[in-house]
Amino acid sequence: MRAPEILAAAFAAWPDRTALFSGEGPGISYAELDRATIRLASRLQQAAPGNGRVYVLGHHSIEATTAALAVLRSGLTYTPLNPELPGARIDSIIEELGGGLVLACDERWQDRGEVPARTEWRRLGAVELAETAADAAAGLLPDPGLAVAYSILTSGSTGEPKPVEVGHEGLLHLCRGQSEALEIGPGDRLLQFASLAFDASIAEIMVALHAGATLCLPPVTDGGWLASVTAFLRKNPVDFATLPPTVYRLLGASAQRNIRTMVFVGEALEENEFLLAQSHGRVLNAYGPTEATVCATIGELKKFSRSVGYPLPGFSLYVLDETAPGGGLSEQGTGELVLCGPGVALGYHGRAREAFGEHTGLRTYRTGDVVTLGEDGAVVFHGRQDDQFKRLGHRISRSELENRWSTVLGRAAWCVRRDEEVVLVCEQDTLASDLLEKLRRVLAPWEVPNDVRQLAQVPLQASGKLDREAIEQLLEAAPADEPPPAQTLVAQVELIAKGVLGFTPEADRTIFDQGADSFTFVTLQVELGKVYGDELVESIFTKLDFDFVSNDFVHTLHELTQAPDSRAIPGPPAPSAQDEAEDSFLLSTRLLEEFEAGLTTATRPSTTASATGVVLTGARGFIGGHLLNRLLSAERDVVALTSSDPASLPVEHTRRFGGPGQVPAVAMTDVAGGDLLAGRDVIHSGYTVNHSLPLSAQHTRNIIPTLDLIRAACEQGARRFVFLSATSSGPSFRKWGREAWDACQDPYSQAKLICEEGLHRARRFGLDVTVLRLPLVYGHRPADQAFLENNVFLGVVRAALAVGALPETTGAFPLCHVDTVTDAVLEALESPGTERFVSEAVVTAQSLAGLAPGRLVTLLAAAWLARVEAAGVMAPEMLTRVRQVIPMIGQPEDGEPDGVALISAALRTIGAAR
Structure with a gap:
């Protein structure tokens, strides 16, 4: 099947589905895209040059994407060019490839004077595209049968840009392989991030259409492409995005949260980015040089590793081993990766095959990348073998x-x-x-x-060659610049801020009051870090409670660097830890006052009336999934609210629990302004569990969405509201105030407390409220395995067994089975509002010691954490969470069963799940 056939089949299969979506209006349907591309393809075939090559000069627009699809559909050789390149470079590339037809979709290049020989330059914008659709013949000429589906420039194995020519067979393998590996289906939304000049765009566009998905193309704004993508994602959740880790890091929390499946490519994945993406959904890591039709391997990561997955269809993988029989290729071991099969490109245009070859009659490509091939076929990437x-x-x-x-x-x-x-x-x-x-x-x-x-003099070796090591030593030894005078420093900081914001910020006002958002703030932090150092800037922002005011920043910079003229710039003294806690409490109180001021009293249904309607959040989570299963089993009229694609929730739930998967699901954004909650019970279990997030991030991810849901429950007249809180919010239900605030030991617990208080205030407006504080919950099924990786209780037990020691605690771990939680929630739906803990037992250091009598010793918490960290038996993210829950809160109550039996039961279910 060739590229024209792949596209024709997709257009015929889903004519009424949305093919392209740019954030406004209904988007472009498959049928509309079918008509636009077939007419333009027909025109291209009629005007095709002798070499059959058509260049598309543009990116990130409906016009350029339509042009790309039309060229692929025509059977001509699609060759995208980057409009960011200098004109002389573009001309030289076209001359090297023998000329052809250029479709200029970027306004900077639509009008050219002289063009390379054998080249025809045509403008293609929205107007020209409409004219083409109106006056061109509707039918296609026969497929010209060219072997090359597309050519795209890469640095290849030498660093010199060269055009890679890819065949139709490789493109078909890419579409089928990625669709299956990613589990993309009709109706899914896939972000189109890569420029057309990058081969990743081929995968984004072709795989999406092959699977019947919607390709989401963010409209370009004045802030640049990254800012455009970020703004789009904040308002438009997507099911799939393929991005380098560096780009993902810069998106910002609200955009990251709206990506259900994150596919990392292009750079080595680091643990921080993996953990962040995993907190929002699935994470996959992929690998593939341009010479391998975009992607050669891909795999889902349940926990962090350097694995780039398994080979896609169309590839066999080998490592180069000069000692191995049969051509020096081995199916296992560590060495240079060699790709083999129909997924390998045809070669470089007009050049020697260089890194290309043959093995068992199939094309091969020596990647220059060092990997380890495991016995199970998994690929671990180590890096480049050259420079x-x-x-x-x-x-x-x-x-x-x-x-x-x-x-x-x-x-x-x-x-x-x-x-x-x-x-x-x-x-x-x-x-x-x-x-x-x-x-x-x-x-x-x-x-x-x-x-x-x-x-002054570049150092050379005795042989006359450059001494790179000496150069690096000279750069390292170069004296640091003297701190600039205060006035110069102010100007320098203002200049950096202006470069990010587009204007010079007022010296005494927060940038958030001047139109900045969280993404702009992160960008500013990165730019300031380049000048003053990442650690120093992070320390300054921590002192400023993650805000930016020019004068405050300069004053704190002077203070931390102990500049002699630090008093030249007036500014507030650095706040003490107590002041910072006080500020956080006062800010949270102000937030709650503003929230209460916006509440309205609505007509309430009788709390004693029989009702079966339930609205549930968090159904994709561990507890929420079990709640949904119980509600469905009880034949309750349940609707699941989700912040990601509602259509995928039934599939995920069926995968975990079996059954038909008839789960009505609604996007969280559709609740406001409607009547979905009227007369229904609301169960709110959708909460990002992360103790290491600062309170500012908890506001974005957890607090504001919860308060918005409470407000909607009041406005629409919900029957009752059940909130699943956490025992870490404190050992007792106190009235809102400093005493209750101080009982919370981490920002996550403080966030839960704020939400509890929001419910208390909503109760004054007639909302029936139940707050259930939950402990550590066990009872994981095999399908719940992914949720175990962030289980604090399991992390402590595993680390204790690994280092032969337990943390000495002043309190206890409350513990209960997930069925106990679901029982408590269902009971809450049948009775007036209340507040209570849900716990089967409390686990102390003494009861934990019963796991391995005589082997586990107890250490002070600090000493135990130091031993665990030194042994490297706990991931840094988990270690951070454990630090914040030790000493464990809560006290054993009389009559509760011994914790040992429950720990054993918990470990049995955990072992079964794994």
Whole structure:
């Protein structure tokens, strides 16, 4: 099946579904996209050049995406070009490929004077696309049968940009393999992030349409592409996004939360990004050079690892082993990865096969990447074996970069990498800013260095070769700049802020009152970190309660660096820990007062009336899933509220619990302004459990959504509201105040307490409220395995057994089975509101010791945590959470059963789940 057939089949299968969505209106249906592409493809076939090559110059627009699909549908060779490249580079690429037809979809390039020989340049915007759809013939000419489906530029194995030619068979394997691996289906929403000039866009577009999904294309705003994507995701949840870890990190919490399945590509995945993405949904890691039709391996990660999954259909994987029989290829071991099969590209246009070859009659490609192939076929990526590295999404070679710099500047230049930055080193001659400006005029953005450092004499080895080690030592030994005067520092900080905000912020006002949002704040933190150091800037923002006021920032910067003129800038003294806690409490009180001021009294149904209607949040979670299953079994009229795709919830629930999966689901955003909650019971179990998040992040993820739901319950006349809180909020239900606040030992518990108080205030407006404080919950089924990775209780027990010691605690772990929780919730639906703990037992250090008598000793909490950290038996994220719950709260009550039996039962269910 060739590219035209793949697209034709997709258009025919789902004519009424939405194919393209840009955030406004109903989007473009498959039928509409069918008509637009078939007509434009027909025109392209009629105007096709002799080599059958059509270039698309543009990205991130409906017009460019439609043009790309039309070229692929025509059977001609689709060749996207990056409009960010200098004009001379674009012309040289077209000349190398033998000319062709250019569809200029980017307004900067729609009008050209001279163009390369054998090249026809055509404008394609919204108006031209409409004219084409109106006057072109509706039928396609026969598929020209070209072997190459698309050509796309890559740095290849040498760093020199070269066009990779990919066949139709590889494209078919990509569509089928990724659709199956990602579990993409009709109606799913897939983000289109990559520029058309990157091969990742091929996967995003073709896989989405092959599966009947909706391709979400964010409209471009003045803030740039990343800001456009962030703004789109805040309002439009997607089921799938494919992004490099660096990009994901910069999206911001509200956008990250709206990605149900995150596929990481392009860079090595770090644990922080994995844990963050995992808190919102599925996480997959993928690998594939351009020479492998975008993607060669992919796999879902349940816990952090360096694995990039398993090979997709169309690939066999080997490592190069000169000692192995049969051509030096081995199916296991560590070495350079060699890809083999129909998924491998056809080769480089007009060049020697270089890294391409054959094995058992199939194409092969030597990737230059070092991996380990396990016995089960899993692939662990280790890095490059040469001097290549990724920068701004492009793989480039140090030697090639040095060659380009030297050619442009007309002088010797060398490349030195310092952490994530690329530094150009040369002998002293002229202003560094002049050199940078000359490079920016000629080179692509990913080829321009971050900085230029000029040396009086460049060190050489005895052989005459450059001594790179000596250069790096010289850069490290260079004296740090003296702290600038206060006035210069103010100007410097204001200049950085203006570059991010687009205006100079007022010196004494928070940027959040001047139109900034959380994404802008994160971007500003990154830019300030480049100048003053990430750790120092983070310390400053911590002192400023994660806010930015120019004068306060400068004052704190002086204070922390002990600059001699720190008194030159007036500013508030650094707050003490007690002051910060007081501020957080007062801010939370103010939030609750504003919340209460917006509440309204609605007509309430009788709390004694019989009702079966239930609205449930958190059905994708461990407890929420079990609640949903019980409600369905009891034949309750239940509706699940979800912050991600409602259509996927029944599938996930069926996968966990079996059954037909008839689960009515509604998007959380559809609740406001309606009457969904009228006369129904609301069970709110949808809460991100993360003790390590600061209170500011808890506001975004947990507090505000909960208060919004409480407000809607009041306005719409809900029958009652059951809130699943946490025992960590304190040992007793106190009236709102400092005493109750101080009893909470971490921001997560404080967030729960704020939500409880919001319910107390809603009770004054007639809402029937039940608050159930839950302990650590066990009872995991095999299908609940993913929820075990963040289980604090299990983490403590595992670490204790690993290091042979237990933490000495002043309190206890309350513990109960998930069935006990669901029983308590169902009971709450049948009785007036109340507040209570739900617990079967409390577990102390003494009862934990019963797990292994005579082997486990008890240590002070600090000493135990130090031993666990030194042994490396607990993930850093889990260690952070455990620090915040030790010493454990709560006290054993008389008559409760011994904890040992319950621990054993909990471990049995945990073991069965695993």
